[in-house]
Amino acid sequence: MQKIKKFTLAAVSVSAAFLLAACGNSNSQPSSGKTSLNLMETDVVSSLDTSVTVSFPQWDTLVQTMAGLYRSDKNDQPVPAVATSYHKSSDGKTYTFNLRHNAKWSNGDTVTAKDFVTAWRKGVSPKAMSGYNYIFSNIKNADQISQGKKAVSSLGVKAVGKYKLVVQLENPEPTFIDKMVIPAFYPQNTRLVKKYGAKYGTAAKYTAFDGAFKVTKWTNTSEKWTAVKNPYYYAKSAVKLQKLNYQVVKDSNTAHQLFQQGSLDDAVVSGTTAQGLQNNKNLYHLYRSGNNFVKLNMAKGAVLANKQLRQALYLAVNRTQLSKKVLADGSKPSYTFSAPNAAKDPASGKDFATAAQPKETYNVAKAKKLWQAGLKQLGKSKLDLTLVASDITTDKNVSEFLQSQLESKLPGLKVTVKNLPSKSAYNLAANGKFDLYLSFWINDYADPYSELQTLEMTNSHNYGKYTSVAYNNELKQARKNAATRSVYFNHLLKAQEQMNQDYPVLPLYTMVEDHLVNANLKGVLWHKVGMVDYTQAYFK
Incomplete structure (x- = not known):
């Protein structure tokens, strides 16, 4: 979800x-x-x-x-x-x-x-x-x-x-x-x-x-x-x-203070507040079956309809640095749209996200070459991209990191960040008014299909207009011709592998919730x- x-x-x-x-x-x-x-x-x-x-x-x-x-x-x-x-x-x-x-x-x-x-x-x-x-x-x-x-x-x-x-x-x-x-x-x-x-x-x-x-x-x-x-x-x-x-608490520092006062028995903290509490005896890491990622606008006529540009963006992000230095809250790098902890691949016994992970995840030199080739195909020497994200502290920090990573590694790129109230950011994305959209998804039930289906052509969450016939066909086969779990998950694995070749999203980090309990x-x-x-x- x-x-x-x-x-x-x-x-x-x-x-x-x-x-x-x-x-x-x-x-x-x-x-x-x-x-x-x-x-x-x-x-x-x-x-x-x-x-x-x-x-x-x-x-x-x-x-x-x-x-x-x-x-x-x-x-x-x-x-x-x-x-x-x-x-x-x-x-x-x-x-x-x-x-x-x-x-x-x-x-x-x-x-x-x-x-x-x-x-x-x-x-x-x-x-x-x-x-x-x-x-x-x-x-x-x-x-x-x-x-x-x-x-x-x-x-x-x-x-x-x-x-x-x-x-x-x-x-x-x-x-x-x-x-x-x-x-x-x-x-x-x-x-x-x-x-x-x-x-x-x-x-x-x-x-x-x-x-x-x-x-x-x-x-x-x-x-x-x-x-x-x-x-x-x-x-x-x-x-x-x-x-x-229940009470609404939007600020992480406020949540921490309310927990210290005894006004909250379970306080969710994030950002710098969570970073400073990593050794707190009351801290509990809840590793959700979810990923934080960037959706790319691949609509017809959009600059990121160019696959080489999308692949360059994928390879230019140092996810280890993001999780350890920027987030520092227990989050781990993520390289696939499929999140961990949803299910195991019946064939290999591995977590589905691990079984579907691409071999190459970070290569700045290759990213630069792909970027230049993509710009040449478009007849451009530079490019401006708009990154839409919410205005919560964590998203602001991740947005700034992405802006710095991409601009410093991909020549001619300028990233304009729009940190907006969550609903406003969501509305822009839903209406296709973005190049990059910082988003996340938590699996609703124990099945990678929960998230994979959101990138089908006709799905209402497919804001970036990903239109792979091969990807959609694998999900269709999983629905229509999978009487057993083994056959079912094999189709899902092929769908993820197809996505790995198309780069419709930039996976960033797995979702962890830090709870003071x-x-x-x-x-x-x-x-x-x-x-x-x-x-x-x-x-x-």
């Missing part, structure tokens, strides 16, 4: 017994009197309706307050939540989910199969404003619906009574269950959606929750909000905390894929 600043189950059915393991040890009781957890977000939650928007603060909040068909365990593997089991047809195209009968919404309504149908139809609709309707691709008719060619009612998902959900796929999908953990597939209360319409998800009073907590005292402009324990949650006995207190806070599920889960947390 790209956030506006600042994942194979072989068995045909899954037993509900896994749920007990997912909930943790029910005998683990907090020994302190503290039952409120103080957390931060870097921005407001503008909506809790995933068909309206998708953002880091939103998904963070939803993971604590909602339950989907499945949830992620401590190993980032899917385990049953609202679903108790599923059955997969022999052709791999139909999944029948059996839902638990004791799942309820925070207003007492029963969670039904229809609530999933309601939410998925909203999410896939061409009217959805989240830019995330592509996540439903491969569910029958999803792509045609998103393109406005078919009615949302034709989506291959239906409720059979209250407690049976049937999903029809267009092709077998080895990692389909893995996707069910992400908030885009969470249900919505059908009765309230009909009652409130566009107001659903805009304030606590217009929203219902079926997870461990329920949001209170929140509107879509709130800089502080609260989530309290949900008495109707089906696994409420596993929830030890009574309350989650209350030493007494236990039971947190620090997911590398997806959001951090505090639903089983407690203070010792």
Whole structure:
């Protein structure tokens, strides 16, 4: 998932017994009197309706307050939540989910199969404003619906009574269950959606929750909000905390100060603040399955449609220097668009990102030759490029580093940096008004496809207009002709290898979050894929 600043189950059915393991040890009781957890977000939650928007603060909040068909365990593997089991047809195209009968919404309504149908139809609709309707691709008719060619009612998902959900796929999908953990597939209360319409998800009073907590005292402009324990949650006995207190903290130094004061139990720090805290006993490195990178504008007529210029940019960046000297927060160099910790290549057993890594990653002399050749092809002797990035401290520092690296190593290049508020930078990128766009992506579920699909020709996140037929064909084959994980990942590997030859992005560094954590806070599920889960947390 790209956030506006600042994942194979072989068995045909899954037993509900896994749920007990997912909930943790029910005998683990907090020994302190503290039952409120103080957390931060870097921005407001503008909506809790995933068909309206998708953002880091939103998904963070939803993971604590909602339950989907499945949830992620401590190993980032899917385990049953609202679903108790599923059955997969022999052709791999139909999944029948059996839902638990004791799942309820925070207003007492029963969670039904229809609530999933309601939410998925909203999410896939061409009217959805989240830019995330592509996540439903491969569910029958999803792509045609998103393109406005078919009615949302034709989506291959239906409720059979209250407690049976049937999903029809267009092709077998080895990692389909893995996707069910992400908030885009969470249900919505059908009765309230009909009652409130566009107001659903805009304030606590217009929203219902079926997870461990329920949001209170929140509107879509709130800089502080609260989530309290949900008495109707089906696994409420596993929830030890009574309350989650959120506040928006945009400045890293402020986050540090609030942690020192005891006003935050988990403070996310970055930039120079994080650099100075690397030996702090409360610091925890969370290595996310995500990458920070630069998207290149390859649209027709754009100067970076020239491959030699793009390759020169790739080879001119000293990523080791960036991670060790500029970031100095535990970040590591990244050389592929595919992020680590998403999955292992079944053939080699290696992390997918490592298996797909190109052999040549830094060569200034070659970069200069390629740059001169690219300029000659364009009939130019010099070039001005605009780098768009957010105005948070880390992005400012990375922008300055890139500007210095590229201008000093590629003769005739001038890089103009535009550090803007996150939403403004995002809007420029989405409208193609950039040459270079500093961005990042965290895998939504444990599958490299989560990020690779964002560079398909028709994907809404393909701001740079990458148009490789070979790349798109490998992803298409992965979707349509991959009945096994081995075949599936082989196509993904070939897609990444094609990208390595085309240079549509400049990978920079893997995403690490530096958390200052209350030493007494236990039971947190620090997911590398997806959001951090505090639903089983407690203070010792």
